[in-house]
Amino acid sequence: MIEYIARKQDNIKKIVCNKCGRELELENGIAREDYCTVNKLWGYFSQRDGQRHRFELCEQCYEELIAGFLIPVENIEEKELI
Numbered sequence: 014m015i016e017y018i019a020r021k022q023d024n025i026k027k028i029v030c031n032k033c034g035r036e037l038e039l040e041n042g043i044a045r046e047d048y049c050t051v052n053k054l055w056g057y058f059s060q061r062d063g064q065r066h067r068f069e070l071c072e073q074c075y076e077e078l079i080a081g082f083l084i085p086v087e088n089i090e091e092k093e094l095i
């Protein structure tokens with residue numbers, strides 16, 4: 014969950030991991046650790062057609078989630094980081 018100051022998406026007030034509830038540390042509106050954002054618009058043939066789900070996971074909760082996958086996530090090494 015990300016809360017913005019005055020609803021401006023470039024002005025982050027708070028980031029909370031939806032799974033564990035831990036608030037990530039911010040410095041000048043920038044997270045001091047990385048996290049995962051899931052932003053999914055459910056479509057036809059789903060039970061949630063038209064619903065957009067968005068949530069954030071801290072790195073630890075992400076690791077716990079993918080550890081339960083039968084097929085590992087695809088891992089593509091990026092050479093150029095922004």
Ligand SMILES: [Zn+2]
Nearest residue numbers: 030033071074
């Ligand atoms: Zn977490």
